[in-house]
Amino acid sequence: MIPDPALQFYKQFIIQRSGIKTIIGRFTHYNEKHKSGEKYFKQDYVRDGHLNRIGADFLVDENGIIQKTYYGKFVDDHLPVEEIIKWVNENSL
Numbered sequence: 298m299i300p301d302p303a304l305q306f307y308k309q310f311i312i313q314r315s316g317i318k319t320i321i322g323r324f325t326h327y328n329e330k331h332k333s334g335e336k337y338f339k340q341d342y343v344r345d346g347h348l349n350r351i352g353a354d355f356l357v358d359e360n361g362i363i364q365k366t367y368y369g370k371f372v373d374d375h376l377p378v379e380e381i382i383k384w385v386n387e388n389s390l
Contacts, residue, residue, distance in 0.1 A: 310353060310355075312368075314350050314351065318370065319371070321370070321371040351368065351369045353369065354369075354375050354381075
């Protein structure tokens with residue numbers, strides 16, 4: 298995971314914003330996920346970027362080549378952790 302507060306990668310890869318996908322996300326347990334994640338933060342945090350920014354996940358190999366892309370179907374939709382672990386295990390040196 299790479300933080301991108303300046304939106305450099307979002308601009309480079311033309312990651313979309315979507316009001317409709319934001320609304321869909323509200324009906325896919327977003328609030329529950331967000332609430333359960335708050336326990337990991339010891340202090341208040343400021344969310345960067347737009348609330349309607351749709352996530353995109355990229356698996357990049359050791360040569361910097363993107364091997365897999367995943368564009369969220371709604372806000373808070375990401376590549377499943379299990380799939381990331383599987384990819385890492387299959388591509389470990």
